[in-house]
Amino acid sequence: MELLTAIAIGVLFAIGVFQLLRRNIIRSAIGLIILANAVNLFLLSTGAYVSIEPAYVSDTTDILSDALPQALILTAIVISMGGTAFVLSMLYIISARYKTSDMDEVDGLKN
């Protein structure tokens, strides 16, 4: 299970980076979203394998799993959601202005 998770997170990172480097700005924004999820899964895995017993459940004798990474992810998800929404809204303005989704044609800053 640990190996499987590790491979899955690695593949997600690879897809995210690949999409990020595409010329199409919408694809690269999607790459950003995938990358955000890969990072969150990595954070989850830092607290996942101490024990699988959930924290804050009273009638258990096992070692409890660590709840802190989950709290961190909750914060990170909210922040990356806000960030993604903002990226998409800027993307909307830019693609409406240049009538293209090809990054090479968005060249206003070059002069």
Next chain:
Amino acid sequence: MVQSHLAFLPILIPLTGAMIALLLGRSRSLQAVWTLGTMLAALASSTWLLAVVWRSGQPVVFQSGGWAAPFGISVIGDLLAAVFVVMSQLVLATGVLYAIGSKDSVVRYPTFYPLYLMLATSLSGAILTGDLFNMYVFAELLVISGTVLTAASDDRYGTEAAYKYFYISLLASFFMLLAVGCLYVSYGTLNMADLARRIAADSGGQLLQPAIGFLMATFMVKSAVFPFHFWQPDFHTAAPTAVSAMLSSVVVKLGVYGFLRMTTLLFLPQAATIRSLLLALGVVGVVFGGLSAIGTHNAKRMLAYSTLAQVGFILVGIGWGTPLAIAAAIVFAFNHSLIKAGMLMLAGYVASRASVKSASFDVVTGLGRSIPAAGVLFFVGSLGLAGIPPTNGFISKMFLFRSGIDGAEFGSLALIGVGSILTLLYTMRAFQRIWWQDPPEGAKAKPVGDLLVAPFILIGLVLVLGLWAEPLVQVAADTSVWLGNPAGYIQAVMGG
């Protein structure tokens, strides 16, 4: 240890002020006055914090929610944090003054001042917090408020520049989250004092090396250090003047603060490696930034590239790493914030009187004839940037060079000496283009434009700190002594 809410005030005051400023959105003048009052109160509270910390010789620690150190979030005002917060609030307060006197349409948006106050909140929060994840949250808030302010800029390409920056810094935030994950899985804590203690005790944590790499990348993007600088000139040129003066002076100092914390507290066993990397990047930044600034055709863009070079000087100081060099880096960071904010405001002031709103040399050539007062200020600022007496830039450069001679670092010293000469070249070229050359046929400065109050205060401070440098140098020297004693910091936070 002094347990006090005082350490929390520089975060709380602008945060509360931003909430109330949102409610005042209908009346622009009331909102502006409220924002100025809030920033002055925040400046007063951070100066008070600095005074308390400096006089008592103890960090002021606030354990939020009453939870003891490794479990709760500690807010720690030690001397380094207090100096950086005073610097930020001072420059941010003058930024409000500039925005009030500005003719830009962006300052008339009802959310301009609340966002500006969020910028102040997040900057002081990221500096004062003692928790790595909390620092990530504040750093993200800083990025978002800065980007929104730029995206709404009067400049045509504000949105593109903001998109470019936001994209890069979202990636930097992912790096910081990865570093947080790596450190947590290796050491089981995110409190910086606790982390420092555990790393010093056992520097063989499995994911420690990747964590250092990720954190380095994060702070390099935040400070626009050489290979990660490409977003910075566009972003700082396109931002509204009041905001770009802040971005290019105090906001880039967050990365500098991070590097100081990394090399003097968090990663002591690896500090020598980090320092040698910072030294190399700093020297490259000084030369590259200076040459790029000479090659630009826009006064604001020139100053943005100049920030790249000036941050390079600070990194060289951190890279040398002797107590004297670290003190010099802190003095340099403080002085550069004042000079660069003042210079960018003057460039914006000139641009606001040009026929098209731009600081491009084609547009502003010869405009200075009718605004001689700004010329005097720009000249003094140029002297400061190049490090010529009687300005504070001279003090910081002299201090830095002396620490280099003491450390016998002659190779890097020669290179940053060349960088200093480049500074004089590009600032004087800009001065000559704007104030000496004849204006082209028919070009004339507009009679109305932004007000000169804020740059006047900043350049005044440049002169005052140049003639009366004793207190700042003394604080920096004491800070450097504190940074040489991480055990004291850890004990103050963790107790016992």
